[in-house]
Amino acid sequence: MTARTGFSSVAFAVAIILAAPVVAHHSATYFDMGVDLVHENATVVEFQVANPHGILVYTIVNDDGDTEQWDAELPSANFSRRGGVVESLLSPGDSVKITGWPGLPTRTRERFMRLSRMDLEDGSYATFTAISAMYTRTGEE
């Protein structure tokens, strides 16, 4: 039986506590930047590179077998495109692994995160900080 994947059991591993002060960027105002949330086998619904922030809408199947839709915020279009992250990287239906910082319950809507990394099917990946993006093709590490 194919295992249904949704929330990884290690999704909530505590990441390195960021040394940057809380006021570092407004990401810290809305997201828990001390936690890595990982969604394996996410399915892309929509991917848009935009200002002030891009958006990756995707679905996952949770541990109960239900489909959940999540939104992941990207840096601005200007940062994303400078780092090679463009809309043509993803299409609806693509499978992608998502890593990011979950929204703080009192600050953002549910099922919302700030993207820190996305791993594409072809092995390429993109990493993100609050103010940058970097796309790496397979073999260019």
Place this chain on the structure above:
Amino acid sequence: MRVAFLPLLTCLVASLLPASAALAQADLEGIWQPVDPINAHPTEDEFEYTPAGRAAMDEFSAENDPSFHCQMPGVPRGVIDPYPLEIIQQEHQIVFLYEYYHQVRRIYLDGREAPEFWPPTLGGFSTGSWEGETLVVHTTKLSPDNLMNVNGRPFSGAADTYVIERYTRRGDTLELEAVAHDPTNYVGRYEFGMEYKLDPEGQIWEYHCNPSFGDVG
């Protein structure tokens, strides 16, 4: 005899120049890339809120963040941002062209003052002068529809608010030291600043903002 006249003539000509003539003391022109903008503002223990400032900070939410509605940051918030800045120097003004929200700031060097009719605006009214090789920018007429920084620190835009920026070029580094005065929200000075690096290959991109993509909650 002829030689003695030269210094005298030089002094005479110099004395006839307006005191506020924009004889640039430094070349600040070019495209500058910000260095470590994330840490440009003080930490919470490096300044003091007034009770009103603390209350405003505690009430801040995404709905109050004008940048999510594609409002340009202005001053003081937009003095620090992570995007490149282009500086153009003219005789009567220095123009700051920010990539972020296409902000344009004119720093008047010709001695003019903010007109009485000038309303409070996001960018305010900026005048500049040289202290040696440091450009000193004084901005007033600031808007209450603004923030101190990206994390929601308040800014009152009251009539007694103003911001002083000091830009000093050292080689290919541009140092910015700024002080915001907002007695409504802060006790004493609110100091911030960062460095820029000259980027001869840099390019200012368009920053088109779509408020449909500004929602965080």
